[in-house]
Amino acid sequence: xxxxxxxxxxxxxxxxxxxxxxxxxxxxxxxxxxxxxxxxxxxxxxxxxxxxxxxxxxxxxxxxxxxxxxxxxxxxxxxxxxxxxxxxxxxxxxxxxxxxxxxxxxxxxxxxxxxxxxxxxxxxxxxxxxxxxxxxxxxxxxxxxxxxxxxxxxxxxxxxxxxxxxxxxxxxxxxxxxxxxxxxxxxxxxxxxxxxxxxxxxxxxxxxxxxxxxxxxxxxxxxxxxxxxxxxxxxxxxxxxxxxxxxxxxxxxxxxxxxxxxxxxxxxxxxxxxxxxxxxxxxxxxxxxxxxxxxxxxxxxxxxxxxxxxxxxxxxxxxxxxxxxxxxxxxxxxxxxxxxxxxxxxxxxxxxxxxxxxxxxxxxxxxxxxxxx
Numbered sequence: 001x002x003x004x005x006x007x008x009x010x011x012x013x014x015x016x017x018x019x020x021x022x023x024x025x026x027x028x029x030x031x032x033x034x035x036x037x038x039x040x041x042x043x044x045x046x047x048x049x050x051x052x053x054x055x056x057x058x059x060x061x062x063x064x065x066x067x068x069x070x071x072x073x074x075x076x077x078x079x080x081x082x083x084x085x086x087x088x089x090x091x092x093x094x095x096x097x098x099x100x101x102x103x104x105x106x107x108x109x110x111x112x113x114x115x116x117x118x119x120x121x122x123x124x125x126x127x128x129x130x131x132x133x134x135x136x137x138x139x140x141x142x143x144x145x146x147x148x149x150x151x152x153x154x155x156x157x158x159x160x161x162x163x164x165x166x167x168x169x170x171x172x173x174x175x176x177x178x179x180x181x182x183x184x185x186x187x188x189x190x191x192x193x194x195x196x197x198x199x200x201x202x203x204x205x206x207x208x209x210x211x212x213x214x215x216x217x218x219x220x221x222x223x224x225x226x227x228x229x230x231x232x233x234x235x236x237x238x239x240x241x242x243x244x245x246x247x248x249x250x251x252x253x254x255x256x257x258x259x260x261x262x263x264x265x266x267x268x269x270x271x272x273x274x275x276x277x278x279x280x281x282x283x284x285x286x287x288x289x290x291x292x293x294x295x296x297x298x299x300x301x302x303x304x305x306x307x308x309x310x311x312x313x314x315x316x317x318x319x320x321x322x323x324x325x326x327x328x329x330x331x332x333x334x335x336x337x338x339x340x341x342x343x344x345x346x347x348x349x350x351x352x353x354x355x356x357x358x359x360x361x362x363x364x365x366x367x368x369x370x371x372x373x
Contacts, residue, residue: 016326018352022365024050024067026060037357039088040291040340044097045114047344050363052355053088053102061100061114064365071114090142090186094149097345099129101149103140108133109156111149111168130168136160144187144196153210155196157184163198163213177213179206186230186291190237197240199228205242205251222247223262229290235347239319241299243290248301250322261322263301265315291340294319295352300328302338302354314338314354328354328366 026038041052044061049070051061061071091102100112111130129150136158146152153165153174161180164173180200189196189210196208199221205228207217221228225244232241240251248263292301297319314328328338337357344351350368355361 016329017369018328018366019369020364021367022064022067022363024062024363024365026361035358036361038339038355038361038363040091040342041353041355041363042091042093042100042342043344043351043353044093044100046097047346047349047351049114050353050365051091051093051100051114052363053091054361055087057087057104059088059091059100059102059112062363073112089139092143092145094145095147095345099145099149101143101145101154103135103143103156105139106133107135107138107140107158109135109140109143109154109166132166135164135166135173136162139183141183141185142187144189146189146193152193155187155189155210157187157198159183161200163187163196163208165213175213177208177215179208180204185228188230188232190233191235192237195237197231197233199231199242201227203228203244205231205240217258219251219258220260222249224264230292232292232294234294234319235296239294241292241294241301241319243292243301245290248292248299248317250299250317250319263299263317263322263324291342293341293343293352295343296347298325300341300352302341314341 036054036056036058038052039055041050044051048064049061050064053059059073060069062069087105089103089105091100093100098113098115100114101109103109109132110128113127113129135156138159140156141159142157144155146154150168153167156164156166161178161182161184162176163179163184164176166173179198180202182201184198184200186199187196194210195216196210198206198208203221203226205219205221206215208214209216222242222244224247227245228242229245230243238253242249242251247265250261252259290302292299299317299319300314301317302314316325316327317323318325338354339357340355342353352366354364
């Protein structure tokens with residue numbers, strides 16, 4: 001077991017395989033928390049930094065060596081005349097980790113080059129290399145980026161239910177498909193980039209051919225959930241983890257058949273009604289993310305619905321059996337909810353990262369405790 005301290009000095013004992021090694025708090029100089037929730041975070045710049053975006057349209061990049069903020073963009077993708085509805089919905093990095101892409105509720109996509117330069121203070125300049133506007137009717141809800149972001153198509157999903165493919169060397173999209181009967185919640189490409197998975201508030205998950213957006217397969221979402229919020233492939237593309245608002249599932253793709261394993265959350269029927277009411281009332285998404293990750297043979301799921309799980313809870317399951325293994329222990333008492341979990345780009349690196357929402361938005365870096373694993 002490993003012992004650590006929370007923010008007020010209380011002892012916390014960790015008997016799980018993962019221990020927190022860094023917590024980056026979003027407090028200002030007056031010890032007040034930033035008034036925004038982190039939507040998603042990714043490890044970038046060859047594993048040296050953490051990039052995250054908020055529901056207020058902010059993008060922050062922090063050094064994973066010092067915890068210091070090295071890049072900050074405020075009100076990204078929001079014009080002066082656009083009041084509210086300007087939050088970030090998704091953030092991704094290309095394979096090199098040097099280019100960062102983000103999409104926003106006003107229908108914008110922005111791409112940043114993190115190699116642009118470093119100020120004398122040690123902060124990144126973060127040059128904006130591309131802006132796409134009016135990508136969808138309403139919000140651009142999700143994106144999927146290729147290995148070489150500037151030379152291969154980038155995919156976007158929208159509140160309008162469309163998936164679009166963009167060539168950044170040209171103007172406009174070059175292909176599109178009406179993919180779902182509700183907003184597209186997430187887009188993720190397979191590791192070989194041959195196929196694309198989409199999840200939607202219509203509860204379905206669909207697999208598309210990346211080259212021409214041809215529909216290959218329609219899968220049911222997690223049993224017990226009204227919405228499918230996120231889907232992501234395993235490293236070898238043989239499994240697809242799908243996260244909903246109240247449950248999760250794992251699809252296994254075999255040569256002869258496709259199998260589904262359901263992951264049940266406790267009290268999954270207690271879905272909060274206000275989430276349901278917000279889906280179609282506004283032109284932006286409610287604070288439902290569910291950005292999960294597969295690390296080796298384990299799946300990490302942020303159980304973002306406070307009606308079905310303890311606040312801040314993130315559970316870990318076996319990839320092959322869907323059996324519950326353990327939960328990540330919060331490092332400080334908080335009713336903040338874990339909004340996303342991401343892994344280090346190097347599969348052999350034993351680091352994962354979690355982000356959390358209000359009232360204590362923060363980034364936590366976790367390291368595998370080899371003794372307990």
